[in-house]
Amino acid sequence: MSLSPAQLKALKPHVITLDDGRLDRSSEENLDPQSIAEFTTVTADIRAIVETHLPAFIDAHDPADVPIVIFAHGGLVDLESGFEIAERQVAWWKANGVYPIHFVWRTGLVGALSDAIVRWLTGGTRGWFDETKDLLVEKGARLLGGGAIWNDMKLDAAASSDPHGGARVFATQLGAWMGADPRASRVSVHAIGHSAGSIFHSHFIPMALDENVPEFRTVTFLAPAVRMDTFEKMLLPRADSIGSLAVFTMHDAAEHEDTCLDVYGKSLLYLVSRAFEPVVGTPILGLAASIEQNERVSRFLDGDGGDLVLGPNERTDRSGTAAEHHGDFDNDPPTMNSVARRILERDDIVPFTADSRSVEPRDSVPPVPADSSRSLGGAKRALCIGIDEYPQTADRLSGAVADARAWRDMFSAAAFETTLLTNAEATREQIVGSIFQLITEAQPGDVLAVQYSGHGTRTPDLNADEGEGEPDSALCPVDFRGTGRVIIDDDLGALWDLAADGVSLSIFFDSCHSGGANRAPGGMRGDSRPRAVELTDADERAYRVARGVAGPRGRTRAAEASDAAENGSRAVPQASGVRREVLFAACDDDELAWETSGHGDFTSHVAPLVREHIGRVTNRAFYDALLIDFPSTRQTPRIDGSSAVEGSPFLAVELGSPASIVDGGADGAPASARTASPRDAAIAAILRGVADLIVSD
Known part of the structure; x- marks a missing residue:
């Protein structure tokens, strides 16, 4: 109109x-x-x-x-x-x-x-x-x-x-x-x-x-x-x-x-x-x-x-x-x-009609009381993503799916309800939707983990929030070539920001995802290859189209940093606490993440350490532990989180009773398998069904 x-x-x-x-x-x-x-x-x-x-x-x-x-x-x-x-x-x-x-x-x-x-x-x-x-x-x-x-x-x-x-x-x-x-x-x-x-x-x-x-x-x-x-x-x-x-x-x-x-x-x-x-x-x-x-x-x-x-x-x-x-x-x-x-709270109102624009004013209204209560969570959930079978042969990997399955098995043994997305399932829509569901369903006291193994890349910075001349870093879903369907750091930041206070959110990325990592993707070295790709000119054009060069009025989602810097009068409220997520990355900004002999170098070393540290140490202490005897000199894992989050318990909301947190009791069964509530069971069923994105013929 x-x-x-x-x-x-x-x-x-x-x-x-x-x-x-x-x-x-x-x-x-x-x-x-x-x-x-x-x-x-x-x-x-x-x-x-x-x-x-x-x-x-x-x-x-x-x-x-x-x-x-x-x-x-x-x-x-x-x-x-x-x-x-x-x-x-x-x-x-x-x-x-x-x-x-x-x-x-x-x-x-x-x-x-x-x-x-x-x-x-x-x-x-x-x-x-x-x-x-x-x-x-x-x-x-x-x-x-x-x-x-x-x-x-x-x-x-x-x-x-x-x-x-x-x-x-x-x-x-x-x-x-x-x-x-x-x-x-x-x-x-x-x-x-x-x-x-x-x-x-x-x-x-x-x-x-x-x-x-x-x-x-x-x-x-x-x-x-x-x-x-x-x-x-x-x-x-x-x-x-x-x-x-x-x-x-x-x-x-x-x-x-x-x-x-x-x-x-x-x-x-x-x-x-x-x-x-x-x-x-x-x-x-x-x-x-x-x-x-x-x-x-x-x-x-x-x-x-x-x-x-x-x-x-x-x-x-x-x-x-x-x-x-x-x-x-x-x-x-x-x-x-x-x-x-x-x-x-009365019946004598000015009635709503097909055209209610020209009615005369009048007054109104009394109050009503409230009722009910709120409860905390306590669930543990993980999303594991691995992509080997990219459509283009030159993009294919050989250890990312094995990584995701290894992480899935480790999280399941530690009593996490775990969802696995691999290869054709791991589209941009499915990855973003699954992360969104995982985070927005969480309540205070829940522990969440997101793991990704696959390619990373760099994209043009369409909203100028990365500093002059710097690109956005991005994950590469299985459908990224020719479509623009990458998941940039702005997208991920918007997702992490949705986590409620009191939710523990840990991210494990075994990819060249963090910007700078794929400036020179290189090729095979022996039985190793880097997990980084470059976008072609056609890929970049598709990316700009997919983003509408940022949509109305030229901006992308999650441009908070540039908004605050460029618009002092806007007075955007700041987060009420600290950043809730902690990222454990496979490599530093100027390095490549490698895979060797059917697994990512990062995953091979880090995944086996997780169970023995859950709930026993802080995030920073776990990072220090994973650096000990790290087998590769060509990449250095990094931790990214606020000081408060780095000092928080690793994959837990509080330190204590590691046996009950990790082992699930004397019979070795995960705690959730023995004490799952109807709520947990319902959520688990939903998560297990997330892969059903395309209706089969």
């Missing part, structure tokens, strides 16, 4: 735009955007919302209480659609005495994916029957990059709430204002997430509570696309700070009567579950069938803290919805009126 400059200016106090989870890197406000493309949000805009516009709205509605509604739209709508939703809702919310904040994501790849799937299905004389069409769409969505799009969208959602995310900037300032301004006593905070907006809020709500937002009076999810296990791990433990949590979604029969992408005979949530998530059939919170199969979530939504509204129905109270399609909910009058009645 096209909005006038006057409409865009009116939305300025109510819309926060995010790009890869970040605010705009510019230091200057654009108070008079002339088009949607010119509409950006910087820290000063958020300061104006919290310190000027919101207080003025509260004063204008004195003495009534004022709810703040924080709305997150679906992650696969384009920028214009995000603004259309805000334009349709803002005046209506204000007319009901509510101050709305809309987070608008810079996403919108679903159109390209839809076109690709339609072309794939209709190209040529492919014949299929109606009953097999949906299976073909699911397979096509995977083959054509649906999972990669979905993973990137989830990473954007999580990154918005990480220490440098735009949503955290807002939450930090809102929390500070609520603790300092007496008018905050008349304010309540509410969250609404439609579709993938529920993923955004699953990260935002816990973070905002940690940033001194006292509670969320209501949380409403409309056809939520968040994974069931993510909801259980991220939000249920914080239910004591949520007054009421409602899920509005469709009956399962209606999900099967919906259509998606014009060719899929079910709702988007079924496509997410069966094609976009790494495990086929992943339970999704918005699917009634998934809720019915999950006793914990069903019990919660049927109890005092939650509520489940299934539609379409003909109710006219606070549980009405006429939505017949996944995308209807945020534009469906019965749904939006029900949500407003819940937030305002």
Whole structure:
């Protein structure tokens, strides 16, 4: 849609735009955007919302209480659609005495994916029957990059709430204002997430509570696309700070009567579950069938803290919805009126209509209490990755898969639930998605490990965060040649940043991954070869295309360092603690990582040392131990982590009782095999299924 400059200016106090989870890197406000493309949000805009516009709205509605509604739209709508939703809702919310904040994501790849799937299905004389069409769409969505799009969208959602995310900037300032301004006593905070907006809020709500937002009076999810296990791990433990949590979604029969992408005979949530998530059939919170199969979530939504509204129905109270399609909910009058009645706690509201832009203001709203509790983790999980069979013969290795299996066996013997990705399984999508899942599912007290053996390379630094003339370093998934699908250090940094406080995260890379390592990759030396490759000109072009030369406005994800350096006025919040990850690398920056006689030199020496040191020494002490008698003079392993993390326990959250940590008891069985909880067993099953990325013929 096209909005006038006057409409865009009116939305300025109510819309926060995010790009890869970040605010705009510019230091200057654009108070008079002339088009949607010119509409950006910087820290000063958020300061104006919290310190000027919101207080003025509260004063204008004195003495009534004022709810703040924080709305997150679906992650696969384009920028214009995000603004259309805000334009349709803002005046209506204000007319009901509510101050709305809309987070608008810079996403919108679903159109390209839809076109690709339609072309794939209709190209040529492919014949299929109606009953097999949906299976073909699911397979096509995977083959054509649906999972990669979905993973990137989830990473954007999580990154918005990480220490440098735009949503955290807002939450930090809102929390500070609520603790300092007496008018905050008349304010309540509410969250609404439609579709993938529920993923955004699953990260935002816990973070905002940690940033001194006292509670969320209501949380409403409309056809939520968040994974069931993510909801259980991220939000249920914080239910004591949520007054009421409602899920509005469709009956399962209606999900099967919906259509998606014009060719899929079910709702988007079924496509997410069966094609976009790494495990086929992943339970999704918005699917009634998934809720019915999950006793914990069903019990919660049927109890005092939650509520489940299934539609379409003909109710006219606070549980009405006429939505017949996944995308209807945020534009469906019965749904939006029900949500407003819940937030305002009264039935006499200004009704939402097909055009709710020109209604008159009025006042609102009382408070509600909270309930429930939070628990710690304690799981141990590892992801092991090895790639020998790169498509091009010259790229192939002979010891990386053996490395990954050796690490897998070692971690399993030390009671870790372990996932193995090798060769064709180890695509960029699968590696990034598996690391993302491993980290975002972790809770305080969990111990995580990521191991990679394969090629490393260097790529052009598209966001100038490496210093003048310096490249980014990158890992090479099996599908990196000609596609641009490398995993750069910025990507990895964004993933590591998602680890929660209290999570132990250790990384073991047996590759020339760290920049400088492959300036002269060289060739074979006897039975040895280096684990480094160079990108061709075609590879670099594909990389730039894949990155959109950084996407909108020329920046990549995880550009925090350059943002902070170039924009002093942005005042990006720093991490609340130290870096959580520690990296054990196979070689120094100016060296090559080698493999000899069927194993990486680093792995051959280091993997056998791990079990005897788990939980007994610090990370630094383990590094010192691995340097003793290191067999190769051509590479020097390195450790990379903050001083605090280097001083933390090695592959443990605390030092002590090594026998119970390492050996699993007198019978030699891993502790997790004897004491696994249903939660651990469920997670293990999910992790073991991660390799099922492509639907088999």
